[in-house]
Amino acid sequence: MPATDFSTFGRSILSLRRDQQVHSMESGGHEGTSQELELEAFQKQVAELFNDLASADSDQLLSIPWIHKLLDVFLSCQEQFKSIVSKNKGLLNKSPADRYVMEYYERSVKALDVCNVIRDGIELIRQWQKQLEIVYYALDSQRSIGEGQIRRSMKALIDLAIGMIDEKESNSSFADRNRSFGRNNAQKDHNSLGQFRSLSWSVSRNWSAAKQLQAIGQNLVAPKNNEISATNGLAVAVFTMSYVLYFVMWTLVAAIPCQDRGLQTHFHVTRQFIWAAPVLALHERILEESRKRERRNACGLLREINKIEICARHMNELTDTIHFPLSEEKEGEVKQRVQELGIVYYGLKDGLGPLERQVREVFHRIVRSRTEGLDSIG
Template sequence: MLNWRRDQVHSMESSGQEQELEAFQKQVTDRLHSLAAADSNELLSIPWLRKLLEAFLSSQEEFRAILSNNRPHLNKPPMERCLSEYFERSVKALDVCNAVRDGIEQIRQWGKLLEIVLCALDNQRSIGEGQFRRAKKALDDLAIGMLDERESHAHMSFRNRSFGRNTTQREQRTLGQFRSLSWSVSRNWSAARQLQAISSNLVAPRANEIASTNGLSLAVFTMGYVLLFVTWALVAAIPCQDRGLPTHFHLTKQFPWAVPMLALHERILEEWKKRDRRNACGLLKEIHEIEICARHLNELIDNVQYPMTDDKEGELKDRVEEVRKVHESIKEGVDPLERQIREVFHRIVRSRTEGLDSVNRANGHD
């Protein structure tokens, strides 16, 4: 009778664990499908990135609960190795969070330059040469600030022509000011190398490993790929040092969540390959909009003649309105995005600490 009761309890526990793991896989899949449903205007925008981070935080919380509920199994091979490798990846992701927060600060500075342009040209009864010179200087500083860290020297003349001007000594000094911003990662740190490190040895568990860990190794593998994809997408979107992007995802479509993840991976790579995006600071939609509206306005200012005709005044209002819309999206979006990045950082640290504590408790139990 006692043996029968123990078997019954074990069977119930196994059934509950299977349901928990299946629910985790389904929830990850559903979140990725929701992200993949974004149209081209939404993909890689600030709202889309916030949705991506929310999906990561929710998945991380469920993963944390799985580890907490299965402590007795965490110190047994190959589970202990799987967890150790995941926690190493999560530590590497912390550097990506720091670099991305630096990039968000750069975007915030660009937003302040757009604000200067608006103060000079918007809601003015009459616009004279002084206002145009002030707006022009802010646009010049903006163009220099958006030069990609990794490619700024090689592409200096090309990028300057795209803004309709030549490089001057004053602009070179301004470039130095932008590049002296405080960074949380070292100057030789590379986002591309960090992504390679996160993806290293991230391979699907074998059938016998899944069986011997009661499916827990598959949950760790799933969370590992979610971590890789989220950091990869952040590096693609936000200015980072050495943003080499094409990381290959060694995934097959046998996992339900792999289908939307690979679809998103392909769409983001297609954005990267576009001629006007190859040398961009980041693929974030709002960054692209800053470049476009700044170029349009700069070209208009370069060709303005006094007094302005009614047609030119109307065109100026349209260009300033473009700047206003981009400025508002930056102003409203960067602060909550930065808070989410900070939350991701702290959640990764907490999950790792709790996971290691669970392994230690399991060892103590044995």
């Protein structure tokens, strides 16, 4: 999309041109109004928050703590945006501002389905965590490791592999998900992870995360100069919040297992928005992560999912070489792998619950913000 020339407008969009003062006939060189200053502060806040997210190193990006921070960013932006809406009821009742804000609320309704399937995806990861728990407590004991403990661990690892393969195949072959390997095995072993549906419990069988993201981003373009002028800059605030919503939902879909996760969503935003650079940089980094050979068919780019796969693979390779009675060297090797697995297990145990609650809070905050916003603008 070609860059939009914002230079003809007043102080209400100063934030779109960093370190450059812009004066219009309306402002006449005077200090900006409180409304203009608040709109500028909102742009700066979004830029600062996303710059902080973009500063994460490769080990932090897409980890549970980083996703927490991403959702905190959304909630913070949402709160500031709600304040802007409540203070500008008069303008938001008039065209074209009313159209912009209504489009945002329509996008936010579509985001509610994404929140629901993300919570289901977190529950799926929790099932994988339970299989790690079985392995961890079976082998992490002060006693010598026996054949029964190894057999129990191997069964848990097989169930874990079935569950993860099922989710991968269901995502890569959306139309044929009922014929996936894990689903067939679920009929044979009702205690295995194969019985956990790849389909979300919260949406229909035909629901697609990729299509939902397309719907959220449909017609999401920067406001034109005359629209910015007619809304005293409010159109820029609405566009900014819409883009924050869009990016956050896309990132959740990229990170957490959900049906039809296609990530080939194009982000078009002029870099004259001061928050555009960190958002586009994060988008590119996440896409690069998805292109890595070991992540191409992943059921989610969450860092901890990759750690589950690595730990499970190492444990499987190790248990395949075990013969009884165990030598001290082999038992020591098992204990070392179990310690590594324990770090991943406790990270999931401590992180998934708070993450699920935060996704729930995002859901409820979107609902409340929409209800209050619609009430305030009549």
